[in-house]
Amino acid sequence: xxxxxxxxxxxxxxxxxxxxxxxGRNEFDLIVLDDAQRKQAEPRxxxxxxxxxxxxxxxxxxxxxxxxxxxxxxTRIIDASSAHRVAEGWTYGFPxxxxxxxxxxxxxxxxxxxxxxxxxALVGPLVKAGLLPxxxxxxxxxxxxxxxxxxxxxxxxxxxxxxxxxAYGLGLGHKHLAEMQHVAGLAYPPVFSPSxxxxxxxxxxxxxxxxxxxxxxxxxxxxxxxLTGFYEESEIVTVRSAADLPNELLLREGAKAWDGIDxxxxxxxxxxxxxxxxxxxxxxxxxxxxxxxxxxxxxGLPETxxxxxxxxxx
Ligand SMILES: NC(=O)C1=CN([C@@H]2O[C@H](COP(=O)(O)OP(=O)(O)OC[C@H]3O[C@@H](n4cnc5c(N)ncnc54)[C@H](OP(=O)(O)O)[C@@H]3O)[C@@H](O)[C@H]2O)C=CC1
Ligand SMILES: CC(=O)N[C@@H](CCC(=O)OP(=O)(O)O)C(=O)O
Numbered sequence: 668x669x670x671x672x673x674x675x676x677x678x679x680x681x682x683x684x685x686x687x688x689x690x691g692r693n694e695f696d697l698i699v700l701d702d703a704q705r706k707q708a709e710p711r712x713x714x715x716x717x718x719x720x721x722x723x724x725x726x727x728x729x730x731x732x733x734x735x736x737x738x739x740x741x742t743r744i745i746d747a748s749s750a751h752r753v754a755e756g757w758t759y760g761f762p763x764x765x766x767x768x769x770x771x772x773x774x775x776x777x778x779x780x781x782x783x784x785x786x787x788a789l790v791g792p793l794v795k796a797g798l799l800p801x802x803x804x805x806x807x808x809x810x811x812x813x814x815x816x817x818x819x820x821x822x823x824x825x826x827x828x829x830x831x832x833x834a835y836g837l838g839l840g841h842k843h844l845a846e847m848q849h850v851a852g853l854a855y856p857p858v859f860s861p862s863x864x865x866x867x868x869x870x871x872x873x874x875x876x877x878x879x880x881x882x883x884x885x886x887x888x889x890x891x892x893x894l895t896g897f898y899e900e901s902e903i904v905t906v907r908s909a910a911d912l913p914n915e916l917l918l919r920e921g922a923k924a925w926d927g928i929d930x931x932x933x934x935x936x937x938x939x940x941x942x943x944x945x946x947x948x949x950x951x952x953x954x955x956x957x958x959x960x961x962x963x964x965x966x967g968l969p970e971t972x973x974x975x976x977x978x979x980x981x
Contacts, residue, residue: 670966673698673718675711675725675733680817681747682724684924684955688973694966712736720965722958723747734775743965745776745958752777752846759850760961762970763897763904764791770964778961780843781953782809782861783850785872785945788904788928791851792897793890793943799876800883802854806875807847809861812868812918815949824865833863869918870953872945879939887934887941894930902971903952903960906930916946924948926956926974951975 676682704710715737730748758773793799813824844856898904928947
């Protein structure tokens with residue numbers, strides 16, 4: 668029997684990528700609304716109720732509305748927005764951290780934000796293992812491709828063709844802070860500096876660590892060893908070994924879709940400082956790839972089915 672899937676927001680950046688990845692998969696039947704209906708409450712409600720799994724690729728308010736429209740039905744929901752990531756009754760859809768069993772049995776799964784995916788992939792296992800302190804004010808510097816801002820930011824970067832770099836979140840209240848703090852169990856929200864560069868997709872999330880000043884932190888070698896062990900079984904997360912660290916990390920303007928994530932641990936010669944760095948695709952493991960991974964797990968399928976795990980895949 669096939670699983671009926673409704674992507675609410677299928678015409679948007681994240682929704683289109685999910686639709687492309689699901690196309691041709693015979694485990695699924697897609698419920699599709701035409702352009703005249705896709706924003707109307709009644710057809711959306713019907714599609715939400717008819718679906719076995721609904722994937723919300725909507726702004727936060729519309730995602731809350733979709734959950735209300737589906738209420739009372741058995742429909743399982745994967746929400747790609749930030750509306751429910753720290754909400755009661757929702758399972759955080761980061762299988763490597765949350766555990767696959769919790770996702771497999773959940774009705775409501777909140778897909779992680781793109782920046783938190785990089786931050787939590789790095790810091791989550793290390794604070795859990797007690798190798799980094801919970802009560803440290805972490806900082807996060809990150810760059811994203813402009814597709815991270817959805818159609819509106821894509822249009823802006825394409826129309827105003829001369830924007831090379833955009834720093835934002837300057838009010839220090841970015842919507843991803845809550846999930847970074849909550850999921851890692853940190854005492855403080857990180858100081859977060861997000862930015863956008865003139866590339867369609869891809870992101871680098873960088874967590875600097877002044878190790879020698881951090882009570883309760885260990886050496887970079889231990890951090891790398893812990894991450895390597897933690898992700899040993901993963902086909903999605905790769906920890907690059909200290910012997911194999913590139914001396915520059917690049918985003919390419921024309922990068923293809925990629926659902927993996929690479930983690931790096933850099934340190935200074937005297938071991939006093941380190942940088943934890945995650946490189947991922949904001950639309951891959953940062954959004955659509957993660958949604959597909961969660962969908963696979965919820966449907967009892969191998970978690971990497973349909974994922975693009977080689978850098979060269981389109
Ligand atoms: N882009 C990314 O890298 C990531 C995005 N996300 C999250 O995923 C969600 C979708 O983002 P993204 O795809 O980038 O955004 P887009 O703006 O590209 O797409 C959103 C889509 O939702 C549609 N929409 C808006 N309101 C309604 C409504 N009331 N009913 C039905 N459809 C509606 C929009 O239609 P229209 O354009 O006609 O208004 C559009 O097609 C957001 O919550 C975003 O934060 C999460 C991780 C990464
Ligand atoms: C470049 C850019 O604008 N990025 C988005 C985050 C994309 C993302 O992860 O979105 P959600 O958390 O809403 O799902 C932002 O900073 O708001």
